[in-house]
Amino acid sequence: MIHQYDVVIVGAGIAGLTAGLQASETCKVAVISKVYAPRSHSGSAQGGMAAALGNEEDDCWEWHMFDTVKGGDYLVDQDMAEILAREAPERVIELEHLGVPFSRNEAGKIEQRRFGGHTRNLGEAPVKRSCYASDRTGRVIMDTLYDNCLVRGVKIYNEVFVMSLLISKGKCCGVSGYALATGEPIVFHAKAVLLATGGCGRIFKTTSMSFAATGDGFAAAFNAGVALEDMEFVQFHPTGIYGLGILVSEAARAEGGILRNGKGDRFMERYASTLKDLAPRDIISRAILTEIAEGRGVEGSDYVYLDLSHLRKAMQEQKLSEVTSFVKTYLGIDATKDPIPVAPTCHYMMGGVPTDAQGRVLADGKTQSLPGLYAAGECACVSVHGANRLGTNSLVDLVVFGKRAGKDISNYVKENPLQLFPTDAESAVATKIDSLLASTGNERMGEIRSEMQRTMTQQCSVFRDNNNLKQALNKIRQLKNRFGNIGLTSKGKAFNYELEDALELENMLNLAEIIVFCALQRQESRGSHYRNDYPERDDAGWLKHTLAAKVQNGLQINYKHVTVTRFEPKARVY
Numbered sequence: 001m002i003h004q005y006d007v008v009i010v011g012a013g014i015a016g017l018t019a020g021l022q023a024s025e026t027c028k029v030a031v032i033s034k035v036y037a038p039r040s041h042s043g044s045a046q047g048g049m050a051a052a053l054g055n056e057e058d059d060c061w062e063w064h065m066f067d068t069v070k071g072g073d074y075l076v077d078q079d080m081a082e083i084l085a086r087e088a089p090e091r092v093i094e095l096e097h098l099g100v101p102f103s104r105n106e107a108g109k110i111e112q113r114r115f116g117g118h119t120r121n122l123g124e125a126p127v128k129r130s131c132y133a134s135d136r137t138g139r140v141i142m143d144t145l146y147d148n149c150l151v152r153g154v155k156i157y158n159e160v161f162v163m164s165l166l167i168s169k170g171k172c173c174g175v176s177g178y179a180l181a182t183g184e185p186i187v188f189h190a191k192a193v194l195l196a197t198g199g200c201g202r203i204f205k206t207t208s209m210s211f212a213a214t215g216d217g218f219a220a221a222f223n224a225g226v227a228l229e230d231m232e233f234v235q236f237h238p239t240g241i242y243g244l245g246i247l248v249s250e251a252a253r254a255e256g257g258i259l260r261n262g263k264g265d266r267f268m269e270r271y272a273s274t275l276k277d278l279a280p281r282d283i284i285s286r287a288i289l290t291e292i293a294e295g296r297g298v299e300g301s302d303y304v305y306l307d308l309s310h311l312r313k314a315m316q317e318q319k320l321s322e323v324t325s326f327v328k329t330y331l332g333i334d335a336t337k338d339p340i341p342v343a344p345t346c347h348y349m350m351g352g353v354p355t356d357a358q359g360r361v362l363a364d365g366k367t368q369s370l371p372g373l374y375a376a377g378e379c380a381c382v383s384v385h386g387a388n389r390l391g392t393n394s395l396v397d398l399v400v401f402g403k404r405a406g407k408d409i410s411n412y413v414k415e416n417p418l419q420l421f422p423t424d425a426e427s428a429v430a431t432k433i434d435s436l437l438a439s440t441g442n443e444r445m446g447e448i449r450s451e452m453q454r455t456m457t458q459q460c461s462v463f464r465d466n467n468n469l470k471q472a473l474n475k476i477r478q479l480k481n482r483f484g485n486i487g488l489t490s491k492g493k494a495f496n497y498e499l500e501d502a503l504e505l506e507n508m509l510n511l512a513e514i515i516v517f518c519a520l521q522r523q524e525s526r527g528s529h530y531r532n533d534y535p536e537r538d539d540a541g542w543l544k545h546t547l548a549a550k551v552q553n554g555l556q557i558n559y560k561h562v563t564v565t566r567f568e569p570k571a572r573v574y
């Protein structure tokens with residue numbers, strides 16, 4: 001089946017819907033989602049969205065920009081961080097006018113709370129900068145955008161799996177994939193395509209991300225020849241529910257929650273004397289694992305406690321209702337009485353598809369654009385998060401750069417004719433699906449996936465070193481070979497989840513290889529990328545972005561400079 005639109009947006013999270021809503025002012029827009037659209041991961045965001053509104057205490061965009069740059073360990077492109085911080089307040093107000101029910105303070109203004117790494121006056125003390133709606137911020141923003149998109153006539157396609165970008169004469173002119181319900185190929189022919197497919201946390205064993213976070217958008221761009229940027233920077237959130245990885249939002253510490261080791265000590269005082277439990281996530285994740293490695297985990301095990309028992313008031317005021325209900329549901333714990341067992345969980349990808357400030361994809365990561373292709377949200381890397389993203393800075397990234405992409409797409413669509421798309425677009429999808437369904441190899445996907453997740457978690461997560469990374473690279477390459485010999489047991493076409501699993505696993509294996517490869521090259525420690533064998537940050541050698549591109553016999557690494565405008569790199573003390 002072939003559909004035709006001005007613009008097709010892959011991904012119905014907050015980035016995709018923001019861009020879609022904006023573009024719908026002048027364009028015919030389709031939004032595609034492999035899951036039922038309102039189940040996109042953006043709906044799980046709890047804590048909030050950073051913007052220097054100054055509703056609670058003095059704040060300004062320069063401080064927000066500084067915190068973003070410092071939080072990202074100076075790998076942030078500062079011109080982009082400036083846009084993020086400057087435009088954030090306007091975007092929050094705009095969301096409010098669209099109907100987002102933000103929590104309010106006694107003066108009737110949008111209420112704001114603290115979050116890790118956000119400070120006043122360039123690092124003096126924590127500042128209340130995060131705008132929120134109870135602990136369901138992402139849910140209400142996404143639902144509001146979704147409603148507004150429907151009103152504007154944006155067409156949403158649920159349960160369509162996008163496999164490839166269509167490129168013709170050097171321009172992107174659509175996407176191809178298949179309908180999960182029927183297994184039949186679908187082509188979306190358009191003047192412009194926006195990738196807004198979210199992250200790829202499922203590569204790791206423990207993650208806070210949803211099952212859909214398999215990195216299909218990164219992979220589609222990479223396969224189309226786009227170099228991926230800064231893929232070695234993977235964020236581990238310090239407080240995943242132990243054993244499950246489900247997130248206990250940073251909002252819990254923002255409201256006063258305290259991390260304690262097995263001895264009951266508030267250990268963060270030793271690692272970040274000013275911000276303590278609200279230091280950036282990379283620092284806290286390493287602190288937790290250091291406590292555990294030095295024998296101060298709870299009862300000799302590999303977790304610590306998050307103590308909320310003194311926060312009855314916040315809980316009664318519904319500021320942490322999701323958090324408390326999660327731990328009740330999954331652990332049977334009453335957070336007003338008992339501490340919550342937590343450990344780091346894979347949470348966010350700082351790297352991704354390189355774009356400029358308008359969301360235009362840069363194929364070589366530097367200057368060469370791929371006309372018609374845009375990216376926004378977690379799958380994109382406009383480089384505002386550098387080596388470590390601050391909490392609540394993703395939602396604001398989605399709306400600031402999602403909106404900018406939507407605007408640029410409107411102009412692009414006006415000025416460019418519809419390009420013919422490759423004639424074999426549908427048949428290529430059918431061939432791929434048929435060959436997977438016909439596969440009879442003796443490798444099982446579940447085993448390959450588990451081994452990939454175990455390898456990535458044990459050898460390429462919070463602490464890394466040369467030996468482990470080399471072993472991980474070999475292992476992932478072996479798994480890629482084994483994937484060539486898989487056999488699908490389910491042969492039907494209707495809702496064949498084994499087929500979908502196969503396509504996702506292929507993408508994840510490719511991305512795992514890229515992450516490990518980039519991590520192996522970077523011989524320094526910066527933000528979320530910590531090398532035991534190179535424990536210092538090395539600005540002389542490594543203040544540069546990594547670009548990983550596909551070449552005939554593997555991967556090619558390139559680098560590009562980091563844009564420094566206002567804040568010269570300094571030691572990161574909190």
Ligand SMILES: Cc1cc2nc3c(=O)[nH]c(=O)nc-3n(C[C@H](O)[C@H](O)[C@H](O)COP(=O)(O)OP(=O)(O)OC[C@H]3O[C@@H](n4cnc5c(N)ncnc54)[C@H](O)[C@@H]3O)c2cc1C
Nearest residue numbers: 011012013015034042045047048162198377378392394395
């Ligand atoms: C539990 C949790 C809590 C968080 N809390 C916060 C917070 O409080 N504040 C904050 O700033 N950030 C938070 N984050 C981070 C933030 O929520 C995410 O980075 C962000 O929501 C990603 O949005 P997105 O629009 O890029 O993509 P997503 O919301 O992840 O949506 C991806 C979309 O792409 C679609 N898709 C993917 N692959 C395909 C394919 N092959 N074919 C078709 N469709 C496809 C999916 O169906 C989905 O619609 C949190 C993240 C998690 C996991």
